[in-house]
Structures are given as structure tokens and as C-alpha cells.
Amino acid sequence: MRSETQNLNHLKQGDCTVNLTVNGEQKILQVQPWVSLLDGLRDHLNLTGTKKGCDHGQCGACTIICDDKRILSCLTLAVMKNGSEITTVEGIAHGDDLHPIQQAFIDHDAFQCGYCTPGQLCSAIGLIKEGKAQTREEVKELMSGNLCRCGANVGIIDAIMEVKAGGGHE
């Protein structure tokens, strides 16, 4: 009963303020402490490019780049990331110029329905930055947190291998 009352109080109480730099822009989020970074981006900042597929950290659709690392925004509370620099799929391209990984995804038909794509793209950029995966098998292994139900797996890995080989522009 006590915890119930606490919950009710939280719902009544004011929100927390979270300062973020999202895709180069300063953003202020006013959210309850239990709002995930994913819901914060989608519902509060209307950045719906980042996708919700499971809300449990199992599908990877919500992958974003936070302070240069790929993270699952559904397993991150927005309040944990005060002061962080975030890149979402909306911030990968430079104006009209697509990032090489975006172009490679189009060229290799690395998506069908497109719903897992933002997560795959952010994860791929994070993976290339990490510099751990060298071989195709290593790339497959370290991209395996991002599910694709359409089965575009071969195109996705082909696209990443091409950008890796070309060095990308990152």
C-alpha cells in the first residue's frame, strides 16, 4: 500500500529536467523519472525515427548513439543521460548528403519494411567506431543484437562490410 501511494505521488509531482544535445541541437526534456530515453525521444521530442520493437532490450530497434557509444534507448531512463550527446537516425546524414552507411543500405537493399533500419544503422556506426569487428563473421556476431524480421540480414552485413572496407567517412 505504501509503494502504491508513492507511485500516486510521483504521478502528481513535477517532472525531472533532462538536458540533452540531440543531433547537435540543445533539447530540454521535462519527464517523469521512469520515462525511458526511447519514449523521451519519440513521445516528448517527436523524434520517431528511433523505433520501439520490444521495450525490453531484445530487438535492437531503439539503438541510438549516446556519447559515441551505441546504446539501447529502451533500457535507458532519460534522467540517466542528463548532459549527454545523442545521435539518432535523424542526425546521421549531413543535410541532404546521406552517410555512407545509409547509402550502402539503399544500394544493398538492406531493409524491407524499414522498421529495424534506424537501429541497424546506428548500431553499424557504433560497431565501426568500436573497431573490434574485422571479419564478416565478427561483424555478424557484433550486429546480432539487432533483429531483422524481414530477413534482410545478408544485405545488412554486405552494406556494413562495404562501408568498413571503404573506411566510411566517420
Add this chain to the structure above:
Amino acid sequence: MDFNKNVGQPVSRLEGKLKVTGQAKYAAEYEADNLLHGYVVSSPITKGKIINIDITQAMAIPGVVDVLSHKNRTKLAWFDLQYTDMDAPPGTVFKPLADENILYNGQPIALVVAESYETARYASTQVIFEYEQETFQTDLESNIPNGRSAKKGFATALKPPPPPPTGDFQTAFEQAPVKVAATFQHGTEHHNPIELFATTTIYEGKGKLTIYDKTQGTINNQLYVANIFGLHYKDVRVLAPFVGGGFGSGLRPQYQLFLCVMAALHLKRNVRVVLERKQMFFFSHRPPVKQNLRFASDVEGNVTALGHSVFSETSNFEDYTEAIANWSHKLYPAPNTLFDHKVVPLDVYTPLDMRAPGGSTGMHAIECTMDELAHKLKIDPLELRLINYSEIDPSSNKPYTSKALRDCYLQAAEKFGWSNRNPEPRSTKRGNKLVGYGMATGIWDAFQFPARVEAMITKEGRMVLNNATTDIGTGTLTVMTQIAADELGLSLEEVDFNYGDSQKPFSMFQGGSSITSSTGVAIVVAAKALRKKLLKKAAKMPDSRFKNLEDTEVFFSAGNMHLKDHPNVFVSLKNIIAFNNSKPIKTTNMGKPHMLKLRKYSLATHSASFVEVEVDQDLGTVMVTRAVTAVAAGKIINPKTAASQISGSMVWGISKALHEETFMDHNLGKYMNTNLGEYHIPVHADIGQLEVIFVEEKDELINEIGTKGVGEIGLVGMPAAISNAIFNATGKRIYKLPIHFDELM
């Protein structure tokens, strides 16, 4: 006179840039003023009645607007028929919140509506239900004795029961020198598109609704909403410009649509309902199936008897069936056959078509049995298929409109290196891994449904087309644009194909690999009418050289209409429209299958899959290291997007054979692994090398464009090819899918 510069080209998806930049908007991503959020409460019991609902605590939470249940719901349509949809099986459609009865576990029993999603979700935990539980039956195996023939209905036309018996199966089977009998079991599977099912309903006032919905059929859901809630169908607009995967789950209206619309009408507000992943296990699914097969042949390998009986799960309110036992006799000309399909009604939700429904299940059993027969006969499995190759469809004695399956077998075998196969099981090793080769045949329907397309040329000289179909990731936008561009001699950039909107002219739901043939043909028909209208208008222009001509005497290229006999004489489409007072020249036409002509033929796509597996000797883990699938599906409009359909289906085949299954605890009547961590689908590391071949198959009978559809055929042969490769690797034949490592240790 280059009429075919776009069709047949590997054009990249036209919506690609929107998808890689996050601009593509899905059903839950539309903004609306003062949007309310609905959270569905799912029944924790499997069967019984709700005897009380206490919403006091939930309603006391600030931000909670209402709790809708059967107690206070909006008045609904009275007749069962008003709840039906284009893909409803025979029976009584489930009606959400209709009354206190609970028919299956996870059934939606209330919708909590609040000012924020978090509030609605939290408040859902504060609604107190009291139930009266009843006993239930959810286990297929222990209810096999309750199997019965399925009721017939509208859906029976698309999924006919198995063909009647021929010859004398019992005697032929008993007396045959070589025979195989086996029982196959397939578990439940859930579609699990990565996009969560969602609906955003915009309450426009005056009985009007604009609905962004996750669906494979905008008009199907428009009519469903209008019928149930007593609205005029013109006042209900269903939009689905982007759909984050369907795989069949969007063929019928799902419960979030019903609940979201009900809340919007009840509260006269904009409402969004998004299901949780778990709640996407509380609706349709691929049913568990048990199959008994008995095949026999003479010593030369000619198949003489085909027996195939099926028991498949359905709900207690609708008779869902699939064509499972219908396939073997479409391929192999046995004189004695016996087929049977019984449904077993259980306390579950009604199953629904899931990518290659029936085909992927039935052909797994059929092609594994053929493999076993080949092994007994000591004949190469490919050779056995060729010995029993039939140019006609033996089950109907009709010729196929086209059948290039032989080319599929030969080209895929060559590419794969099938001749290197050692027929002796457990004879090839690579380090610690047992290596095996397997192959199987695929066959699938070539559906075409009626479709209407509005086509026009605008004053800018652009071609605009409208059709209600969705593009669930199949490449529909791209393919339709390619077809249309060639019809009027335009570039892809000069064509706008508008879709995903119930206000556009008719399209069936996007299922059964049908849309390219359905909407594609309608485009061709409309374009022909448009060309005639343009010619007629051009004939009236001053000093026209286009008077008194038939449309066969002109051709269209680069935005102009030319005289065939004098190609230098032309008029631009822009000038024709300018002459029409700058008003677009329009036409709306229906494309439909040529039923009378096609009644004399059998229609099917075919494929052959060849697979290499590695099985860890100690751990029994299986990896499909490489696979080649050759497909004969008529004309391929876009080899790039079509190849993705096939390789995506091959991944589904790997998943069906080795990964995915929903487990139910029959003591609880409840699915246990309702999340993507425990419901396994392949990850990148599970996918080896996949190759796709499209064999040449010219089909001038099937329809105006010669297409047969590629959405499902790539899956059909894969599960059996993998199972057969595992047998070749290990000498173990596993009759239950998915195959787990413990069965191979």
C-alpha cells in the same frame, strides 16, 4: 521504341531514403492534438467469466480518463456478420469487449485511457478483476480425437480442402515394394513483425475518423470499423503508408484497432493504442499441426501412392484452415492418393495466415518424406524428383500456365555443387563439424485478386496513380512505379504511385503474394485506357497528325506520344493536357483475373532449395552455412527487391527449421515465451551465404504482365532442405520442427 526500360531493372527502393533517415512514419508515430493513450488489459485466465470489475482505484489516478470494458462500452453492431472481414474463416468472429466471457488467454478485457502512456500502463495494474474460471483445452496432441472437417465459407475458395481420393491408396500402399510412413509435428509460431501493432485514431467530429493503422489491408479495416461502429464507410479513412512488417498478422483487423476506435468515439478524442510485444502473442498465429504421411513407390522410384492426413489447431469460434495436404499431388503423379485435413478446435485465439501458410508446413513433411524415400531407394533425392516430374498438375489433370521447376532444380543444383554430395549419411566432416547437403522442392499459389487503379496525366506531364494497397516492405511502391512508367514511356521520376490509403480505389489485403499481379495488372489496364484517351484528345488538337488512329498505331516515349510509322512525328503529354484546359486526363479501371480462361489451368510458382549444414558433433548445434534457392515465378519486375523477398523468405525457412516456436503451458493454457528474447528468430550470426536464382519463365496465360508473386515461395522449400541436410550430415531424421540441438547430440 524502348518500351521496357524500367521493368526488369534492379531499381533501389524508391522510399529508401525515407527509411534510412527516419522520416518514414509508422502507425504509432502520427501527432495529434490532446492525444489520449490507451493501454490494453489482457486476460490472465484462459477460460471463464469476468464477474466483477473494480475501476475505482484506477480512475483515482490523475490523468486517467476512462476504463472501457464490456460493462460500459459503446453500443455495437448486433449481427456477427458485421464483425467479419475479408480474411475471416467460417465461424463467428471474435468481438472484443462484447460480454463477460473469456475465450482464450490474453484476450483483451479492458482499455485504460489516460493522458499519457505511462499513466495508462500504470493504471492498468490498478483495475481489479474477479473471474470465474472454467476448465479448458489447449493441447493439440491430446485433443486429436476431437478433430473434425472444417466448415466451409468464403475463405474456402482461396484455401480449398485437399483433393478427393484417387485409385486405391490402401492396397497400393500395402503392396508397394518401397514405402515410407512418418508423423511430423510443427509448433505454434507468431508473426512478430518488429513494429508493434498500433493504431492512432484522429477524431474528426461529425462521425468522421482518420485512422493510422498497422495493417495489410486499408479497405478491409475501413469496412470493419464502419460496419461495427455504424459509420458511413466514406467517413472512415484508414491510412497505412508504412507498415513495419506484416507477414500475415495484418491480414485481419487486430484488436488494438477496435479498442482505439471505440475509445475515440466514446470520448470524442484523438486516441492511440500501441500493443506491447507480449500482447502480440495474444492474437493470431501459425497453428500447431500434426501430419501423418505415407508415400510409396516402385523399385525404379516412380511414386505410386501418396497419403497425407493433417490435424491443425483452430479456435472454438472460427474454423481456420490452411492448404497443407494439397501439395504433393500437384507435383508428383501418383495414381493412388488419399488426403485428409481435420481441424481441432481449442481454447485459443483463431490462427491466421503466416508467411506461406500451409505450404511451408505441408511441403516440409512432403519433401522430407520424399527424401526418406530416395534414401530407401538409394536414388539421389534430386533424381527422384526428376523421375516423378510432371508437366501437368496431376491433382486436377490441368496443365500449368507455366512450370519451369526443372530449370530451378538444374540451375540451383549446378550453382550449389550438388554433384559433390556424398549420399552416405555422416560421411563428410569439416573439423569437428558434420557436413550435410539437402534439397527440397517448393510450390506456392499464384493469386490475383481484382483491383482498381485511378491513373491520370497532369499538366506537368506526370503520371499519377492511386490504389489502396499497402507496401509492407515487399517493394510494392517501386514495382508499381516501374510498371506504370513503362506503360506511358516515362521515367520513374515522372510517376507518382499513391497507396496505403483506403480512400484510393480498391485493393484486397496484401497477402498470398498477390499484389504485384493484382494492382500491377490494374495499372496496365488503366494505362491502356489512358493511352486511348490521350490519343483521342490529341486527335482534336489543331493540325493534329493523330486523327483516326488506333492506339496500336502510336507509342509513348520520353514524355511524348509518337506515330509508330513516323517516329519523328510526336506530341508531348504536357501539350495534350494543356489542350485539355490544363485539366488532368483521368481514368479508373479494374484489373481482374481471367477466370474463364484460367479455369482450364493450374497456377503455381515453383522453387528448388539446396542447403549445406554443419552440425557440431559434440553439441548438436546446426548452422546453415550456405543455401541456394532457384525460383520460377514468371516475370520478375524488379530483380533487386524480388531477390530480397526470396532471401528474406529463406531466412524464414532457417527460422522455421531451427529457431522459432511459441511454447504453451497447457496447465495454464498460456504461451510462455512471449518476448523476443525467448521467442527465437535468427540473428545476423545465424545467417550464412544465401543465393537466389530467378529462372526464366515466360507466362503469357496467367495475366497481362506475366507475374506470379514472390513473397512466399522462397520459404516453402527451405525447412525440408535443411532437415534433409541434417539427415545427410548426421543420419538422424527429426520429424518435429524446430529441430533442437539436443535431438542431434
